[in-house]
Amino acid sequence: MTALELIAFLLVDAGALAVVLTRDPLRQAIVLSVYGTLLAVLFLVLQAPDVALAEIGVGAVLVPALIVLTLLRARGRQR
Numbered sequence: 424m425t426a427l428e429l430i431a432f433l434l435v436d437a438g439a440l441a442v443v444l445t446r447d448p449l450r451q452a453i454v455l456s457v458y459g460t461l462l463a464v465l466f467l468v469l470q471a472p473d474v475a476l477a478e479i480g481v482g483a484v485l486v487p488a489l490i491v492l493t494l495l496r497a498r499g500r501q502r
Contacts, residue, residue, distance in 0.1 A: 431465040438462075452490040459483030 438458040445451040459482030466475035 428468055431461075431468045435461050435465050448494055449491065452487045452494070455490070456483050456487035459487070 435458075438454070438461040442451060442454050442458050445454050459478055462482055463475040463478040466472070466478055
């Protein structure tokens with residue numbers, strides 16, 4: 424295991440912990456987006472660029488965007 428791989432794994436571990444420890448759902452969606460980006464970087468380091476592209480599209484953009492839109496719509500109905 425190279426130093427770059429070790430750093431990438433440690434960043435992904437820290438990102439996962441940050442997602443779990445964040446309590447506000449809107450902030451959690453933002454942290455989830457950062458976590459998806461970290462996973463994409465890890466996949467690039469592990470020489471899987473196709474998986475990294477999919478992770479950027481789904482894990483860093485689509486899922487957090489859907490969560491934010493759902494939260495905004497739910498908060499709009501409460502008012």
